[in-house]
Amino acid sequence: MKFRTRAIHVGNERCAQTGAVVPPIHVASTFVQHEAGKWREFDYSRSGNPTRKGLEQTVAALEGGCGGLAFSSGMAAIHGVVTMLESGDHVVAGEDIYGGTYRLLHHVANRAGIGVDLVDTTDVAQIANAMTPQTKLVWIESPGNPRLTITDIAACAEVAHAKGALLGIDNTFATPVLTRPLELGADIVMHSATKYLSGHSDLMGGVLVVKSEELFDRLYFVQNATGAVLSPFDSFLCSRGIKTLALRVLEQSRTAQQMAEWLEDHSQVRRVLYPGLPNHPGHQIAGQQMHDAFGAMLSFELDADLDATRRFVESTTLFQLAVSLGAVESLIEQPATMSHASYDAADRAAHNITDSLIRLSVGLEDFDDLQQDLQAAFTAAGS
Numbered sequence: 001m002k003f004r005t006r007a008i009h010v011g012n013e014r015c016a017q018t019g020a021v022v023p024p025i026h027v028a029s030t031f032v033q034h035e036a037g038k039w040r041e042f043d044y045s046r047s048g049n050p051t052r053k054g055l056e057q058t059v060a061a062l063e064g065g066c067g068g069l070a071f072s073s074g075m076a077a078i079h080g081v082v083t084m085l086e087s088g089d090h091v092v093a094g095e096d097i098y099g100g101t102y103r104l105l106h107h108v109a110n111r112a113g114i115g116v117d118l119v120d121t122t123d124v125a126q127i128a129n130a131m132t133p134q135t136k137l138v139w140i141e142s143p144g145n146p147r148l149t150i151t152d153i154a155a156c157a158e159v160a161h162a163k164g165a166l167l168g169i170d171n172t173f174a175t176p177v178l179t180r181p182l183e184l185g186a187d188i189v190m191h192s193a194t195k196y197l198s199g200h201s202d203l204m205g206g207v208l209v210v211k212s213e214e215l216f217d218r219l220y221f222v223q224n225a226t227g228a229v230l231s232p233f234d235s236f237l238c239s240r241g242i243k244t245l246a247l248r249v250l251e252q253s254r255t256a257q258q259m260a261e262w263l264e265d266h267s268q269v270r271r272v273l274y275p276g277l278p279n280h281p282g283h284q285i286a287g288q289q290m291h292d293a294f295g296a297m298l299s300f301e302l303d304a305d306l307d308a309t310r311r312f313v314e315s316t317t318l319f320q321l322a323v324s325l326g327a328v329e330s331l332i333e334q335p336a337t338m339s340h341a342s343y344d345a346a347d348r349a350a351h352n353i354t355d356s357l358i359r360l361s362v363g364l365e366d367f368d369d370l371q372q373d374l375q376a377a378f379t380a381a382g383s
Contacts, residue, residue, distance in 0.1 A: 003062065003176075003177070003246060004246045004247075006058070006061045006062060007058065007062060007242050007243055007245055007246060008243045010057055010058050010061040010062075011053075011054035011055060011056070011057035011058035011061070011239065012054060012058065012239060012243075013054075023050075023051070023054055024051075025051050025232050025233060025235075025236045026049055026050040026051045026232055027232050027233070028045065028049075029044070029045050030043070030044050030045070031043050031044070045229070045232070046224060046227050046229055047224050049229075049232055049235070051232040051235045051236055051239075052070050052229065052230055052232060052235040054235070054239055055068075055070050055207070055230070055235045055236075055238050055239045055242075056068035056069060056070050056207070058239060058242055059176075059191065059193075059197070059207045059209055059242070060209050062176040062180075062242075062245075063171075063176045063180055063181075063182055063189050063209040064180055064182050064183055065182050065189065065209035065210055065211055066210060066211060066212060066213055066216055067209070067210060067213070067216040067220075068207055068208065068209045068210075069207065069208045069209075069216075069219055069220060069223050070193070070205060070206070070207050070229065070230035070235060070238075071205065071206040071207070071208070071223065071228050071229060071230060072204065072205065072206070072228045072229060072230055072231070072234075073192070073194065073204045073205060073206050073228070074100075074170075074172065074190065074191070074192025074193070074194060074195075074205070074206035075100050075101075075104060075192075075206065076206055076228035077190050077191075077192075077206030077207060077208050078100075078101055078104060078170070078190055078206070079104060079108075079226075079228070080208060080219055080222045080223055080226070080228070081137070081139075081168055081188060081190070081208065081219070082104065082105070082108075082109050082114065082137075083222045083226065084218055084219065084222060085109070085112075085114050085136055085137060086114075087112055087113030087114065088113055088114075088134055089114050089115070089134055089135075089136045089137070090114070090115040090116070090117070090131075090132050090134040090135040090136065091105060091109070091114060091115065091116045091117075091135070091136070091137045091138075091139060092116075092117055092119060092127055092130045092131055092135055092137075092138045092139070092165075093105060093116055093117070093118055093119075093138070093139040093140070094118065094119070094120075094121040094139065094140045094141055094144060094149075094151065095118040095119060095120055095121070095347075095350075095351045096120075096121075096141060096144025096145065096146070096147045096148075096149045096351065097118075097139070097140075097141050097144065097145060097170070098141070098145045098170065098172075098339065098340075099335075099339050099340035099341065099342040099343055100342065101139070101170065102118075102340070102342060102343055102347070103342040105139075106344075107342075115134070117130045118347070118351070120149075121140045121142075121144075121149070121151040121156060122149050122150065122151055122152075122281065122282060124152060124155045124156060124159055127156060127159050127160070128159045128163070131159070131160075131163045131165065135163060135164075135165045136164075136165055136166065137165055137166050137167075137168060138156060138159070138160040138165050138166070138167050138168070139168045139169070139170070140153070140156055140167070140168075140169050140170070141169065141170040141172075141173065142169065142173075142174065142179070142282075142289075143173045143174065143275055143282075143286070143295055143297065145170075145172075145173065145297075145339070145359075146299050146335040146339065146340060146353065146357060146359045147273050147299060147351075147352060147353070147357075148173075148273040148274055148275055148280075148295075148297065148298065148299055149281075149282060150275050150280070150281070150282025150283075150285050150286045151282075151285075152285050152289070153167075153169060153179070153181050153184040153185065153186060153289055154184040154185050154289070156185075156186075157184060157185025157186055157187075158185065161185070166187040166188060166215075167185065167186045167187050167188070168186065168187065168188035168189075168190065169181045169186045169188070169189055169190070170190050170191075170192075171189045171190065171191055172190070172191050172192045172195050172196065172325075172326070173295055173297050173325075174290060174295055175191070175196045175197070175245065175249050175326075176189075177196075177245060177246045177249040177250065177291070177292075178249065178253070178290045178291055178292065178293060178294075178295060179289055179290050179291070182209065182210075182211050184289060186211070187210065187211050187212070187215060188208060188209075188210050188211075188215065188219075189208070189209045189210075190206065190207070190208055191206065191207045191209075192205075192206055192326075193205035193206055193207050193230070193238050194206075194324060194326075195324065195325050195326030195327070196245065196248070196249060196325075196326035196327075197238055197241060197242055197245060197326075198237055198238045198241040198242075198327075199241040199244065199245065199248050199326065199327055199328060200237075200241055200327055200328060201324065201327040201328075201329065202237060203234040203237045203238060204234065205230045205234050205235075205238055206230075248328065248364065249293070249295075249296065250292060250293055251364060252296035252362050252363060252364060253276075253292075253293035253294060253295055253296045253362075254293065255296070255362050255364075255365075255367045255370070256274065256276070256294075256295065256296040256297070256298050256360075256362040257274075257276045257293070257294065258367050259298060259360070259362055259367065259370065259371070259374075260272050260274035260276060260277055260298050261277070262371060263298075263300050263374075264277060266378070267303075268302060268303055268304065268378050268381070268382060269300050269301070269302065269303065270300075270301040270302065270303040270356070271300065271301050272298065272299075272300045273298065273299040273300060273301075274294065274298040274299075275290070275294045275295065276293070276294030276295075296326070296361065296362045296363075297325060297359070297360070297361055297362070298359075298360050298362065299335075299357055299358060299359045299360070300357075300358055300360075301354060301356045301357050301358070302356045302358065302381065303356075304356055304381055304382075305355070305356070306355040306356070308356075308381045308382070309334060309355060309356045309357075309358065309381070310334065310337075311377075311380050311381045312358065312377045312378070312380065312381035313332050313333065313334050313358060313377070315376065315377040315380035315381065316332050316373050316374065316376070316377045317373055317376075318330055318365055318369055318370055318373040319331060319332035319360065319370065319373055319374065319377075320332065321333065323338050323339050324361070325359075325361035326361060327361070327363065328363050328364045329363045329364075329365070330360065330361060330362055330363035330365055330370060331360070331361040331363070332358065332359070332360055332361075333358070333359050334355075334357070334358060334359075335353050335357050335358075335359050336348060336353055336354065336355050336357060337355075339359065340353050
């Protein structure tokens with residue numbers, strides 16, 4: 001089956017008992033067993049739930065993995081990966097990553113004796129140079145957050161595997177509609193299901209998809225032992241959202257491309273960060289590993305100071321001032337004070353997360369309306 005067909009049908013088989021085309025939501029916390037000590041497929045909802053299983057099957061099918069695991073949030077999913085590591089292990093991560101991931105690696109994982117180094121993953125040589133015999137995980141994002149950097153996933157996989165490390169990638173921005181990292185050599189794919197997978201700003205969730213059964217078993221053990229699983233109702237909402245995932249992402253990406261091209265010519269904009277622009281440093285690689293479009297996330301820097309940037313993000317109407325992304329409504333934020341405020345100030349400066357940087361999540365509104373909304377903000381910022 002093609003992608004859109006899988007999104008609708010895999011994991012969403014009609015109810016065998018009633019014929020309902022939408023599977024029922026199984027809210028039970030526990031399941032009756034026929035014999036003591038002989039477990040059926042489901043026994044306790046932390047260990048497995050029919051509604052959650054359906055979602056996990058859907059995302060695994062879209063990413064081309066052997067299995068999926070749904071967590072209570074994207075950060076819970078990433079924490080599940082990090083929990084596989086042991087004291088003394090080392091992580092090489094991209095410098096253009098979500099602020100919550102930075103916080104987890106620098107202020108939680110470090111307490112367990114896990115080391116981390118951030119590098120510019122657009123330069124694969126930097127990854128190789130940062131790896132040590134203790135490096136067990138390379139963690140990247142492509143496109144990166146918030147600077148929309150593009151990393152060569154296949155090249156990263158070669159470097160990681162040559163040194164005996166796993167390659168994990170946060171694929172939230174691209175979604176499996178545009179990029180399928182397991183096909184490019186990655187071992188683990190993570191989605192903040194809160195974002196594009198659900199698409200409607202009405203749930204929290206995270207999903208891991210893996211390439212091998214051995215890795216799936218290791219991560220399932222962690223998930224079951226720690227218990228941060230996605231609820232049945234949130235699993236249902238996410239499954240419903242995925243049915244329109246491809247349509248939403250491609251249309252939002254089309255609008256984002258228009259927005260990036262308009263912003264690039266705006267007199268009050270210093271630079272636009274969007275991989276769909278030919279002058280983007282990662283444009284060529286993005287064209288090779290992203291299918292059909294370049295995503296609906298973009299960032300740009302105002303030719304202005306901190307106060308003017310704040311006036312800008314506080315002046316939009318359709319672009320709502322909020323963290324998160326990937327839903328039908330457009331959002332705007334200032335990474336330095338919002339999504340990436342958890343970065344140490346020195347690291348923000350070192351990684352070019354400037355005070356004038358603005359991140360947009362382009363929704364499904366009409367381009368003309370969004371353009372007018374931003375133009376009004378430009379007027380307010382310049383006043």
